[in-house]
Amino acid sequence: MLRKLPGDYTRDIVSTAPDSLVFRPTVVKTPAVFTIAVISFRATVGLFRMVWRHPLACLAVLAPIALGALCGWRVALVAVVATVSAPAGWRLAEPVSFTAWIGLRLRAWWRWMWNYRRHWQPVMAVSGLAKHIGGREYLPRLLKVTCTPTADVVAVKMLSGQSVTDWQDRTDNLAHGFTGYECRVVSAKPGRVTLVFPRRDVLASPIPALPITGDVQVSAVPVGVREDGSAYLLKLHGTHVLVAGATGAGKGSWLWSAIRGLLPAQHAGLVEIWALDPKLMELSYGRALFGDRYAADPGACADLLEAAVKVMQERAGRFAGVQRNHTPTVDDPFILVVVDEVAFLTAYQTDRKCRERITAALATLTTQGRAVGVGVLAALQDPRKEILSIRNLFPDKIALRLDEPAQVDLVLGDGARDRGALADQISPNPATGAGIGYVRLEASPEPVRVRAAYVSDSDIRAMVAEYAGTGEAR
Numbered sequence: 105m106l107r108k109l110p111g112d113y114t115r116d117i118v119s120t121a122p123d124s125l126v127f128r129p130t131v132v133k134t135p136a137v138f139t140i141a142v143i144s145f146r147a148t149v150g151l152f153r154m155v156w157r158h159p160l161a162c163l164a165v166l167a168p169i170a171l172g173a174l175c176g177w178r179v180a181l182v183a184v185v186a187t188v189s190a191p192a193g194w195r196l197a198e199p200v201s202f203t204a205w206i207g208l209r210l211r212a213w214w215r216w217m218w219n220y221r222r223h224w225q226p227v228m229a230v231s232g233l234a235k236h237i238g239g240r241e242y243l244p245r246l247l248k249v250t251c252t253p254t255a256d257v258v259a260v261k262m263l264s265g266q267s268v269t270d271w272q273d274r275t276d277n278l279a280h281g282f283t284g285y286e287c288r289v290v291s292a293k294p295g296r297v298t299l300v301f302p303r304r305d306v307l308a309s310p311i312p313a314l315p316i317t318g319d320v321q322v323s324a325v326p327v328g329v330r331e332d333g334s335a336y337l338l339k340l341h342g343t344h345v346l347v348a349g350a351t352g353a354g355k356g357s358w359l360w361s362a363i364r365g366l367l368p369a370q371h372a373g374l375v376e377i378w379a380l381d382p383k384l385m386e387l388s389y390g391r392a393l394f395g396d397r398y399a400a401d402p403g404a405c406a407d408l409l410e411a412a413v414k415v416m417q418e419r420a421g422r423f424a425g426v427q428r429n430h431t432p433t434v435d436d437p438f439i440l441v442v443v444d445e446v447a448f449l450t451a452y453q454t455d456r457k458c459r460e461r462i463t464a465a466l467a468t469l470t471t472q473g474r475a476v477g478v479g480v481l482a483a484l485q486d487p488r489k490e491i492l493s494i495r496n497l498f499p500d501k502i503a504l505r506l507d508e509p510a511q512v513d514l515v516l517g518d519g520a521r522d523r524g525a526l527a528d529q530i531s532p533n534p535a536t537g538a539g540i541g542y543v544r545l546e547a548s549p550e551p552v553r554v555r556a557a558y559v560s561d562s563d564i565r566a567m568v569a570e571y572a573g574t575g576e577a578r
């Protein structure tokens with residue numbers, strides 16, 4: 105029995121308006137030849153598109169069939185065995201290059217077909233990213249899937265009129281829909297977005313302190329690892345960095361990794377590290393590295409900050425009209441003022457005069473210091489404005505584990521959490537979460553997930569043994 109077509113039902117509908125107006129919809133029958141022509145055209149275009157997009161996969165299927173038909177099945181079998189064993193041998197002998205050239209491409213093709221293409225329409229429809237207008241469904245276009253060793257990267261053409269925020273609001277739906285544990289939305293070109301689905305978390309286990317290579321690095325130093333497994337270099341010269349995180353979030357590892365990376369440059373006389381340690385816990389362990397540029401009690405901290413302001417102003421006077429940017433030299437080294445728990449000095453300080461001196465000095469350094477080679481790297485537990493009123497004077501910010509979702513945007517700026525900086529979801533277990541943070545740089549609003557290397561007490565002792573005293577004023 106023939107299945108009823110949509111028109112068969114429509115023809116039988118009789119609509120009656122309240123005022124007894126009766127009408128029957130007209131059903132125009134499309135000749136079968138048109139329907140067949142349209143279907144054949146679509147199939148041909150689809151075939152060409154598949155060959156165009158996946159030439160290797162198509163070749164892998166068609167070549168043995170063609171060979172079998174032309175030269176017999178034995179030849180085809182030998183060719184298939186040879187073709188399969190060559191990559192298998194490559195995989196065994198050179199797994200890294202095999203993964204880079206073949207493995208990741210094959211995986212991307214498989215993920216495109218099996219995960220994203222298959223689930224695209226239902227996920228778009230259910231998450232509300234597809235639109236129904238005039239009975240037609242409009243879907244965002246799945247452009248390309250690429251795989252990195254740790255994540256799937258999906259390029260999408262949005263529907264006209266959609267914004268990146270529409271996608272950022274649905275990261276949860278997308279992650280669950282495509283069976284990922286997280287989805288991050290990155291704005292690409294106009295009209296396009298990139299969805300990043302991490303497959304495994306390379307940051308899940310602690311990273312030991314990075315080796316001190318002896319290379320003199322001032323502007324940016326390696327402090328940890330990004331989630332794609334590459335090294336992360338933190339820019340320190342020419343900026344100020346605020347590291348915010350709840351207690352036990354691993355702020356110390358960021359401070360110590362930065363200090364560790366700068367030690368060769370301090371040894372060469374191109375950097376001075378000034379340390380303010382009001383909690384008397386974190387930096388005191390390696391205080392010999394800082395010589396007399398270390399302060400713990402609030403009065404001494406205020407003096408040290410004002411001394412930094414003095415150096416800054418003296419340089420500003422000298423540089424005025426001569427140079428607009430600072431280049432570290434032995435005479436004018438880059439000065440990094442490291443402050444552990446800045447709130448102790450700005451908010452919890454009971455001596456009002458001292459508090460005002462410190463706030464004024466920090467504000468002066470963070471507004472005028474970077475052009476003359478004075479930077480501030482500060483750690484903070486509570487990111488509220490009343491705790492650190494000059495929070496926005498730090499161009500670069502790092503959010504480690506935070507207690508509440510709202511705190512993420514307080515630290516990283518509006519919209520950072522929607523862009524995927526889920527700092528409130530970082531594990532409170534030190535082994536899996538301490539030191540992990542989202543970095544948002546002045547120059548790029550996309551948060552980058554990084555884990556700082558863990559500089560243990562014995563690492564600090566070794567640093568002191570090798571470098572203490574080498575950065576003293578000459």
Ligand SMILES: Nc1ncnc2c1ncn2[C@@H]1O[C@H](COP(=O)(O)OP(=O)(O)OP(=O)(O)O)[C@@H](O)[C@H]1O
Binds near residue numbers: 352538555557
């Ligand atoms: N990068 C890291 N990798 C692995 N574990 C870490 C890392 N950083 C810190 N930890 C672990 O987490 C613990 C807490 O770290 P840390 O004291 O640096 O946190 P914090 O944010 O400075 O806390 P607080 O503000 O209370 O001083 C450390 O004792 C260590 O065991």
